Amino acid sequence: MTSKNMLKYIFIAVVVILASLALADALGYFNPKPYTAVSHGSHVHYVPSDRDPDVSIDKFPQEEPGPREKITPTGQIVPIDQ
Numbered sequence: 052m053t054s055k056n057m058l059k060y061i062f063i064a065v066v067v068i069l070a071s072l073a074l075a076d077a078l079g080y081f082n083p084k085p086y087t088a089v090s091h092g093s094h095v096h097y098v099p100s101d102r103d104p105d106v107s108i109d110k111f112p113q114e115e116p117g118p119r120e121k122i123t124p125t126g127q128i129v130p131i132d133q
Contacts, residue, residue: 086115086122097122 079087079100086099089108096111103124110126120128 088115099124102126 086097088095089098094113096108098111099122101124106125116128119131121131
């Protein structure tokens with residue numbers, strides 16, 4: 052195998068690895084929080100990963116929940132023990 056072919060295969064392998072990492076990040080694999088910030092025009096809504104699909108994004112809070120709070124599937128911020 053020539054040096055030129057080896058570089059071509061290394062380049063392809065690097066592109067595949069970077070694309071895989073980008074896809075995993077887009078799917079939320081590296082997100083440690085139970086919610087995601089969704090850009091909605093000039094502001095952001097915080098949406099839980101288990102959100103109710105029948106509830107509009109407008110119903111979710113525009114502020115992050117506190118350390119002992121969570122966002123319900125319908126958009127309310129409640130204490131974690133509930």
